[in-house]
Amino acid sequence: MSTDETGQGAAAAPEMAETSPAVAHRLIQLITPAGERVSHPEFDFWVKDVSDEQLCSLFEDMTVIRRIDVEATALQRQGELALWPPLLGQEAAQIGSGRSLRQDDFVFSSYRENGVAYCRGVDLTDLVRVWRGNASSGWNPYAINMATPQIIIGAQTLHATGYAMGIQYDGADAVSVAYFGDGATSEGDVNEAMVFAASFQVPVVFFCTNNHWAISEPVRLQSHIQLADRAAGFGIPSLRVDGNDVLAVMAVTRLALDRARRGGGPTFIEAVSYRMGPHTTADDPTRYRDANELEDWAAKDPISRVAALLERKGLLTADFQQHVRDQADAVAHRMRKGCTTMPDPEPMDVFRHVYSTPNSWLDRQQEHYARYLASFGEPAGAATQEGAR
Amino acid sequence: MSTDETGQGAAAAPEMAETSPAVAHRLIQLITPAGERVSHPEFDFWVKDVSDEQLCSLFEDMTVIRRIDVEATALQRQGELALWPPLLGQEAAQIGSGRSLRQDDFVFSSYRENGVAYCRGVDLTDLVRVWRGNASSGWNPYAINMATPQIIIGAQTLHATGYAMGIQYDGADAVSVAYFGDGATSEGDVNEAMVFAASFQVPVVFFCTNNHWAISEPVRLQSHIQLADRAAGFGIPSLRVDGNDVLAVMAVTRLALDRARRGGGPTFIEAVSYRMGPHTTADDPTRYRDANELEDWAAKDPISRVAALLERKGLLTADFQQHVRDQADAVAHRMRKGCTTMPDPEPMDVFRHVYSTPNSWLDRQQEHYARYLASFGEPAGAATQEGAR
Amino acid sequence: MTRMTFARAINAGLRKSLENDPKVILMGEDIGALGGVFRITDGLQKDFGTHRVVDTPLAESAILGTAVGLAYRGYRPVVEIQFDGFIYPAFDQIVSQVAKLHYRTQGAVRMPITIRVPFGGGIGSPEHHSESPEAYFTHTSGLRVVSVSNPQDAYTVIQQAISCDDPVLYFEPKRRYHDKGEVDEGVDPAAALPMGQARVLTQGTDVTLVAYGPLVKTALDAAAAAADEGISLEVIDLRSLAPVDYDTVVASVRRTGRLVVTHEAGQSGGLGAEVAASITERCFNHLEAAPVRITGFDIPYPYSKLEMHHLPGLDRILDGVDRALGRPNSLSGLEG
Amino acid sequence: MTRMTFARAINAGLRKSLENDPKVILMGEDIGALGGVFRITDGLQKDFGTHRVVDTPLAESAILGTAVGLAYRGYRPVVEIQFDGFIYPAFDQIVSQVAKLHYRTQGAVRMPITIRVPFGGGIGSPEHHSESPEAYFTHTSGLRVVSVSNPQDAYTVIQQAISCDDPVLYFEPKRRYHDKGEVDEGVDPAAALPMGQARVLTQGTDVTLVAYGPLVKTALDAAAAAADEGISLEVIDLRSLAPVDYDTVVASVRRTGRLVVTHEAGQSGGLGAEVAASITERCFNHLEAAPVRITGFDIPYPYSKLEMHHLPGLDRILDGVDRALGRPNSLSGLEG
């Protein structure tokens, strides 16, 4: 028994061919930032049915959700919302993927996928419910087959994987889709989700939006290699797509969904995009990031490039543009109205739905609190503003 | 806004070249199962200083720790130990790596690395302290620069990474080494450890012993691709070595240590071996694994192949063999003696070392318990067997 | 009626649930071919297949997180945590997801997940294998927590837990796994004593002794020993730890005027504190003495040669009974 | 003396610790350039460099796990958990490693890790940003838990926590971050009131009112309001939550005979249960009424439009004081 102290003459060591770093993925792109449609040997196939009309509709959806973002940010500034997490810059990633889903697919997302929720058919008022402080879930997940957006970073990737296990047990051909950010890839949960998904070969798509930032932390702090490379180590095929290219996003998402439906198991998609705005309305990115970076990415804007493509195709008529603007305004208006006219909850709602079965501890507290409120001389239901007294 | 229901004619889809599964690693081997020394363009370099004498000493260490295992198992059967986790079959992985370390390196291991502890110079009695129920740590970690073996699967990989951050901050050239199993690779902690290690490029070696089983679960349940592939996705170079080949293990470990010392950051080593025994003495592997598998691996035994190599070299003399047997017996004897003569703890030890500062809650409980024991008419210290009354 | 071990009774209950509801799925480490390290799931994978009894990769957060996803999809996952000390990697998923999703979604999404946890000490194991983490969960709103003390309850309550629409932690007193008892497998769980209710095991007049899980047996032994000395203990098996069935305990303490509560978990902030505080609130004018807690110490679970000091035994409980009764005891003469 | 905010006082205390001990290292998410989402570490990375103030990848278990490794190497990591609700992924490392390693190694390895947790509600945030998880940690042996209520204590106690050789959870009442107070930066933490001791803030004769963290201010307001009605409250700021300085509370309750304890965390199994139970044990013969708990409900933290119902306010506390005094209160006439 001894300890090695030789300290091998390391300068003379041969190159280590065995340790191959992961191969860099090519970025999949179908529309250049300048709005040119470039052909792709593999991925054209997946969008060959996308007509001019559909292209226009993709443009419209992206414009609408950007408008939603602007409106929600305004609502926050006006004190109507407590907070809002903008998706500015990520419209293509969300619409391209969200529009590829089938109704019986199920989405598990983070707080930022409001564009995906829009594709799922969310009621506009429901989009702002959580951010106004009126609910912890904006909608009933089963109404639009999209779970309550997750705040605990990465946790939803496991839920998506479990849901996909259920799909598999049911023998169904639906797909479960997990949306998460670049920062989330560092969390144990996301990695464990890949372990389970690979081991059971379940129909789940891991859709990672690399928007380059996790609040103030640049993506290189989470990983100094491409995020798409992470998946290979779990035996999960991955794709790295230009996340600002709505067609390319659609193509890779459709491929991944199709593989999953046919029993081919999970796919990991890295959608390379950029968070053009603050992390949330409470954030101040000037403290940590360079304005130049923003400029670079503005040149790759997901909406302008589709506009340019439509222009090339002669589809960007004044009429169409007006229609889209009207549509966006109408949506924004409906959302604002829904937001500002939302009824406040009742005080005793605080006790509802903790359990679906009676609970003696809570029932007692509820009874006591009702008496407490009543001791102020008002019926419990009428005491909305009194609890804090 | 619409939902895609086209269900692309998937049969016609082109092959997806973009999604490259990780490249399979070649298994690094320097001694064949038949005991033949095979040359390797890269790794011969790392063991070129290993003399015949050292080869004999490696053989001796492996034989000794196998003997330790046998003795500890016997002690368990005789009721002297509550439990023992045998390393049978993993001697080369543990001695080859353990012997490569410098004294100022620091090891964070699981419960199974008793052979590594032996290389670190552990006191033989200390090896069995935990398994006799006399301590939660067999030794003082700073005495042999090896942490208390970890029972929580994977947790120690983060400790190793943090320790390596400390080495880096200190500007030292020591290395931190994390030992863990194939099952552990599924735990979030192990993956997070790789994130941190890669991000900060700290001097840590991840030494994963793939012994093919995690209690009753085969390694393919954790991953259907090679474990060595996992690391690439984090930007960490990896090596896949024949874990039953002591020279090859030594070579890869030395390379990884050297890289770490020179600021090259982390390396992941998958040592492919086999758990020849039960998970612990409490386990019954016949419930879940095929006897044939065991036979296959017996043919690749790590000790017999060094014996065969020594034989070829004319080093396996009767004298030498007798010397090794004597040494193993002596070690086993010392361990048994240390085990059976270990003094029992004192009752009031139960309160010691919870805190390093006074604690009013615990001090009161301690005082009360002392009074309680005294109420049986014996001084607290003498009441060892009385607590359960 | 069949005589069977505690372990076997859980196995039988799981089998019944698997038979009765195709949405019930068992998940965990080593629960398949091995039947779990305690053999609780013995034979179930063979009979129900690998889609109903799922050996999972080694990752507790993922086990609970995927159970959440399965529940979203309408399944009723029954998760095995191999040992008490291995539940913590799943803590986030339990506390932030399992416990809160029903509330979060205004009742739209149910989490009928059962988490089986072999818990407690006394089996001579190394660290992390003997813990009593129940108070972490009884303090977590949205969860229900139960622990049973005999084979019949084990059999019935596991089925009640699985059919409950709320998440339930089912703590199994592992050192009692080999204890035997009569089990009527014909019992209809819906008609049996609901899992939320405590059970008075011995009627008594002098002191109410509250226990659960592994210490129920110890409490009954204590009651027998006390009876020899002419002291009459009313032993209550809590069964439900969250919520505690205070009505049953209150009724008892109003008669006896004295309460002793015992558990293996550390004293400070343990369930005993909750029981003592709530009973004091509800029975202050009936109490003849302060409620007494006889519990483990505020220490990490000790190595096994010392565990019998940490674990409340018969004599420590009787010493506590003496304290409650104002009889001479180990703390007599001590002030505050 | 300088007038500064609570937030600034912690910042100043951290700066002092970084200056005084080269082994002190700050770690956490967004604590570098951003200075933390609450700006508590504002300017520290700029002044001490990226090896002393470390922005970590987004993984809480890893943050704590690497802190353990750093402690093994002799460092004193000070970890920021961004919000209370994000501590759970690190629960395993805290409970099974940070809390237990000193015991496990028979004192050979120290874990002088400070875990800073902005906690509590009242700031209008969405879920997971307003929790009060302290009871999980006060029930975990091997940890010390503190929470402070004013800038001076914030400044002094953070330094005491960092220099303590045991792991300390330092709970920061985030809704008080902007409150201002006088801070004497010349205070020697070693000479100041030790962090384990409670502080009597107002002397009173009728009821002892125990609070900590964010509710200390509310308790003081309640005392002022009660004084107007001729009721004299003795307000105690616990400061140390594990261990609780019972000597100070006992001395008070022996005089007043009545106890109200308040916290934001849910009632069942909360720290209030522990305080009520322990004080009943030690003061039974002095108590005129059962200790009263005024706490959050047993619910997940509600959405912000409802949070002021969940959080104990001035009037709920005064209602509890009335109950303790046997005066008419909202529960008058209710039995058990």
Ligand SMILES: Cc1ncc(C[n+]2csc(CCOP(=O)(O)OP(=O)(O)O)c2C)c(N)n1
């Ligand atoms: C477990 C956990 N830790 C920390 C946070 C605080 N937090 C909220 S968002 C965020 C950054 C997430 O970054 P990324 O995953 O890239 O998503 P993005 O916000 O960029 O969409 C952090 C750290 C959290 N919500 N959950």
Ligand SMILES: Cc1ncc(C[n+]2csc(CCOP(=O)(O)OP(=O)(O)O)c2C)c(N)n1
């Ligand atoms: C967090 C955690 N979960 C579960 C266990 C129970 N357990 C102990 S060893 C083991 C298998 C470990 O397998 P592997 O990592 O391959 O190491 P090996 O035992 O083969 O050396 C399991 C599941 C544990 N100790 N810790």
Ligand SMILES: [Mg+2]
């Ligand atoms: Mg991001």
Ligand SMILES: [Mg+2]
């Ligand atoms: Mg293994």
